[in-house]
Amino acid sequence: MERKLAVKDEILLSVQQPARYIGGEVHAVMKDKEKVNVRFAMCFPDVYEIGMSHLGIQILYDMFNRREDIWCERVYSPWTDMDRVMRAHQIPLFALESQDPIKEFDFLGITIQYEMCYTNILQVLDLAQIPLLATERTLEHPFVIGGGPCAYNPEPLADYFDLFYIGEGETQYFALMDLYIKWKQKKESRETFLKQAAQIPGIYVPSLYDVTYQEDGTIASMRPNCQEAPERVTKQVVMDVTDTFYPKKPVVPFLKATQDRVVLEIQRGCIRGCRFCQAGMLYRPTRERDLSMLKEYALAMLANTGYEEISLSSLSSSDYSKLGELVTFLIEECGKKGINISLPSLRIDAFSLDVMGKVQDIKKSSLTFAPEAGSQRLRDVINKGLTEEVILDGARQAFVGGWNRVKLYFMLGLPTETEEDMRQIAWLAEKIAERYYDVPKEQRHGKCQIVVSTSFFVPKPFTPFQWARMCTKEEFLHRAYVVNHEIKEQKNKKSIKYNWHEADVTVLEGILARGDRRVGKAILKAYEKGCLFDSWSECFQHQLWLEAFEECGLDLAFYTTRERKEDEIFPWDFIEIGVSKKFLLREWKRAQKGEVTPNCKSACAGCGAAVFKGGVCIEHQN
Amino acid sequence: MNIRIKFRKYGAMKFISHLDVMRYFQKAIRRAKIDICFSEGFSPHMIMSFASPLSLGVTSEAEYMDIRVKNASSSGEMRERLNQTMAEGIDVISVRLLPENSKNAMSLVAAADYQLCFRKDAKLADGWEAKFLEFLKSPEIRLIKKTKKGEQEVDIRPWIYQCVVADGIIMLQAAAGSVHNLKPELLIQAFADWAGITLEPFSLLVHRKELYAEIGDGEKKVLIPLEELGEDFGE
Ligand code: SF4
Numbered sequence: 141m142e143r144k145l146a147v148k149d150e151i152l153l154s155v156q157q158p159a160r161y162i163g164g165e166v167h168a169v170m171k172d173k174e175k176v177n178v179r180f181a182m183c184f185p186d187v188y189e190i191g192m193s194h195l196g197i198q199i200l201y202d203m204f205n206r207r208e209d210i211w212c213e214r215v216y217s218p219w220t221d222m223d224r225v226m227r228a229h230q231i232p233l234f235a236l237e238s239q240d241p242i243k244e245f246d247f248l249g250i251t252i253q254y255e256m257c258y259t260n261i262l263q264v265l266d267l268a269q270i271p272l273l274a275t276e277r278t279l280e281h282p283f284v285i286g287g288g289p290c291a292y293n294p295e296p297l298a299d300y301f302d303l304f305y306i307g308e309g310e311t312q313y314f315a316l317m318d319l320y321i322k323w324k325q326k327k328e329s330r331e332t333f334l335k336q337a338a339q340i341p342g343i344y345v346p347s348l349y350d351v352t353y354q355e356d357g358t359i360a361s362m363r364p365n366c367q368e369a370p371e372r373v374t375k376q377v378v379m380d381v382t383d384t385f386y387p388k389k390p391v392v393p394f395l396k397a398t399q400d401r402v403v404l405e406i407q408r409g410c411i412r413g414c415r416f417c418q419a420g421m422l423y424r425p426t427r428e429r430d431l432s433m434l435k436e437y438a439l440a441m442l443a444n445t446g447y448e449e450i451s452l453s454s455l456s457s458s459d460y461s462k463l464g465e466l467v468t469f470l471i472e473e474c475g476k477k478g479i480n481i482s483l484p485s486l487r488i489d490a491f492s493l494d495v496m497g498k499v500q501d502i503k504k505s506s507l508t509f510a511p512e513a514g515s516q517r518l519r520d521v522i523n524k525g526l527t528e529e530v531i532l533d534g535a536r537q538a539f540v541g542g543w544n545r546v547k548l549y550f551m552l553g554l555p556t557e558t559e560e561d562m563r564q565i566a567w568l569a570e571k572i573a574e575r576y577y578d579v580p581k582e583q584r585h586g587k588c589q590i591v592v593s594t595s596f597f598v599p600k601p602f603t604p605f606q607w608a609r610m611c612t613k614e615e616f617l618h619r620a621y622v623v624n625h626e627i628k629e630q631k632n633k634k635s636i637k638y639n640w641h642e643a644d645v646t647v648l649e650g651i652l653a654r655g656d657r658r659v660g661k662a663i664l665k666a667y668e669k670g671c672l673f674d675s676w677s678e679c680f681q682h683q684l685w686l687e688a689f690e691e692c693g694l695d696l697a698f699y700t701t702r703e704r705k706e707d708e709i710f711p712w713d714f715i716e717i718g719v720s721k722k723f724l725l726r727e728w729k730r731a732q733k734g735e736v737t738p739n740c741k742s743a744c745a746g747c748g749a750a751v752f753k754g755g756v757c758i759e760h761q762n
Numbered sequence: 763m764n765i766r767i768k769f770r771k772y773g774a775m776k777f778i779s780h781l782d783v784m785r786y787f788q789k790a791i792r793r794a795k796i797d798i799c800f801s802e803g804f805s806p807h808m809i810m811s812f813a814s815p816l817s818l819g820v821t822s823e824a825e826y827m828d829i830r831v832k833n834a835s836s837s838g839e840m841r842e843r844l845n846q847t848m849a850e851g852i853d854v855i856s857v858r859l860l861p862e863n864s865k866n867a868m869s870l871v872a873a874a875d876y877q878l879c880f881r882k883d884a885k886l887a888d889g890w891e892a893k894f895l896e897f898l899k900s901p902e903i904r905l906i907k908k909t910k911k912g913e914q915e916v917d918i919r920p921w922i923y924q925c926v927v928a929d930g931i932i933m934l935q936a937a938a939g940s941v942h943n944l945k946p947e948l949l950i951q952a953f954a955d956w957a958g959i960t961l962e963p964f965s966l967l968v969h970r971k972e973l974y975a976e977i978g979d980g981e982k983k984v985l986i987p988l989e990e991l992g993e994d995f996g997e
Contacts, residue, residue, distance in 0.1 A: 142773045143850060150881070150964045153819045158777040166789075166849050392789060394782045394849075446789030446847075477792075478806050501804045 146239040147231060155221045159394045160188035163236030166392040170237060171211040177321045179245040180204055180212040181235050185260035191216040193399030196251055200309045202387035210317060213237040217260045226267055233267035242268040245282045252290035255652035256675035262667040274302045292422055293601040295711040296655040298346035306715055307342045307376030310385050315340050335368040342376035351657055357698055359709040374716040379754050381408055382430040388440045401449035402441045406434060410455035411740035411756055415523045415731050418600035419455055421719050425755025431462045435469055449480040458487040467495050488534035493541055506545035507538050513554055514564030520734045521556050536575045544588045546572055552619040553597040553611040562619055566626035573632035593639045596646040600653050601712040604727035609703040610650045616643040644682040651699040656711040662692040720748035763831050764860040766992045770823045775851025780815035794843040799830040813867035813973055822970035826867045826988045836996030858992025871939035872976035873923060873985050876946045877969040878932040884965035891927045897953050898925055905952050918944055
């Protein structure tokens with residue numbers, strides 16, 4: 141029987157990219173809804189092409205669907221055109237596979253990857269006709285559970301979620317599902333389920349905690365309001381990343397997704413410890429997948445999907461211990477089948493240049509460096525172990541090898557930054573250009589092209605900079621102006637192009653990133669005013685956000701430009717990520733003194749993640 | 763070996779654009795492990811071409827794609843392998859071997875058969891069929907056609923090869939391809955304008971039934987379905 145669609149043909153033909161809403165892709169999983177105990181809708185609250193590119197959902201989708209009694213389906217944010225039609229015709233948001241309304245499901249799981257999707261979360265709930273406030277949901281409604289990196293500070297979203305899953309989904313979801321199945325048979329209250337769920341490691345039920353505030357607005361205490369809820373919630377990690385869930389048959393979209401390729405995650409975690417980097421702290425300890433597993437999965441995934449490209453994914457691929465072997469294997473296997481290999485996040489050195497020369501067209505590709513700060517002083521502050529010498533030498537080797545395009549990424553607004561540091565961004569770009577013109581003319585390929593991009597720094601929870609003050613919009617723009625001006629002064633200015641990020645949206649990201657429960661009201665207000673798809677510059681409505689904060693009586697400076705005291709209780713302090721607050725504070729102090737901390741492979745800094753009994757430091761001891 | 767593949771596109775697949783169908787088949791061919799030929803160069807691409815793009819919303823039981831392969835054992839086996847990896851809404855109907863030096867499907871297309879009807883809720887006044895037949899009797903049907911070069915007035919009447927109406931269904935055979943191409947939507951819009959009928963958007967359902975090549979000698983038109991230019995092989 142042909143699958144029915146939730147939306148009529150005329151409507152689908154009147155919106156952009158109707159393929160976003162029809163499901164039915166290769167490897168999408170169909171089951172009989174009568175034969176499963178749990179229906180789980182997995183949501184990425186952004187447009188289909190972005191959501192379909194996310195590896196985490198593919199892993200969990202595969203994991204859930206391996207169980208016969210669970211049917212996991214997908215749902216994404218309807219784009220603004222579809223959003224309008226669905227509201228006008230009262231079409232409830234539906235899952236792609238069955239095309240059934242989400243409100244009939246047992247769970248709605250939402251992965252929260254960036255702050256700027258918060259209004260989309262409310263859109264998804266709203267279109268699904270699920271009450272936005274968790275307190276207003278009844279036995280008729282699904283449980284709404286959040287996960288992903290932003291769940292590490294879930295507080296701004298506390299009112300809208302029944303539960304949060306803190307950590308990697310592969311570990312506790314089945315326990316949660318089993319608990320749910322038992323609870324459903326007994327027909328008990330929602331509260332009973334939530335209290336039981338709170339006892340599963342990694343599960344945070346916001347309604348079971350009360351927060352009190354001091355006069356100055358900071359948190360006085362955050363405590364469980366019942367005995368079932370634990371004082372602290374511990375992040376969940378998969379310690380064996382080889383013998384675990386990974387999809388051999390990921391869903392292959394019809395539309396060209398942002399990630400239009402096989403994604404092979406080679407490791408989790410990062411040894412570098414850059415002080416601004418949240419991922420680097422959250423995903424400790426580092427864990428490598430076995431080479432043989434990666435080889436097997438690479439071949440199986442390519443065969444099952446038919447993709448013409450494979451990409452290795454990790455925070456810092458150069459640190460994978462068997463990278464050489466893996467890449468040699470892939471070059472051999474893929475070469476004969478016309479499959480491309482893409483290797484993001486590689487350090488530029490002789491090895492990577494050699495590999496890149498083999499897998500891509502040098503004339504079309506560019507080199508990427510992320511020094512993040514212009515001066516060595518500031519790079520020491522942020523603990524980015526990349527020196528000017530290494531960058532210039534890498535660039536020189538690449539230029540000799542035939543490259544002529546370089547991309548440089550920096551952050552503006554880092555703690556302790558001076559105008560000198562900003563200007564050094566321009567100087568570094570200039571030095572790279574000079575290296576290019578040092579290469580004998582016969583060996584060069586025309587002009588060189590250096591693209592400098594700066595983003596504005598946002599202090600994130602669980603980083604040494606969580607105490608730091610964030611710049612105002614004006615301070616950010618002034619910094620971009622200084623860099624822009626200095627680039628114009630350089631001899632090779634014609635070879636250097638400069639892009640900078642928008643400042644309004646960065647300030648908002650900063651508020652949400654370190655926000656507390658009180659910020660949640662403003663998110664709802666902004667949504668009600670029409671904010672949606674805030675990460676899309678064509679949709680972002682800064683003015684409405686400002687009004688929302690104003691009407692909720694929130695002081696933006698409290699969340700952004702205020703430097704936090706050492707002993708301040710943060711909204712996210714109740715989460716145990718392994719890396720201790722003591723370590724983070726030590727790093728914050730070292731940063732201010734410009735002292736670097738060696739990476740985890742060279743020396744253990746005692747960050748605390750060893751409680752998970754793994755990572756390079758523990759491997760070294762054994 | 764040059765191979766012509768005929769496939770059906772139905773159900774939800776009608777919402778997949780032509781560009782995405784091409785990308786879909788590139789992946790399907792890899793999944794089915796078809797030994798396809800690639801072009802030369804640093805980023806080689808599959809040797810594959812489609813006869814005629816289908817608009818969004820249109821279904822078809824006669825889509826054609828030509829590919830060149832190094833090796834293939836039989837029509838049946840290749841069809842089977844492809845069908846095992848198809849998403850619901852696309853079925854491979856036939857796989858035919860083309861003679862050496864045969865022209866590709868795209869350059870051959872001369873005509874197409876369509877089955878047209880109106881959505882149930884389109885609410886056309888009774889008796890529209892009779893009006894439509896009367897409309898077809900016009901010696902000329904002039905309308906403005908948008909082309910790459912801008913707007914142009916054309917007479918589309920000669921491009922209608924056959925057209926009958928029965929039980930609310932229009933069967934149309936019309937010019938298709940690179941020389942003249944009559945989109946059924948255009949004809950129906952011309953009819954609606956002529957008859958003073960307002961059509962709701964997307965109220966016409968178009969289904970393509972066949973694509974033809976012209977093999978006449980220039981005097982008389984002789985059309986044959988594209989698949990008949992090739993033969994089953996290896997069975
Ligand atoms: S290298 Fe630095 S920025 Fe990159 S993931 Fe590791 S800690 Fe983060």
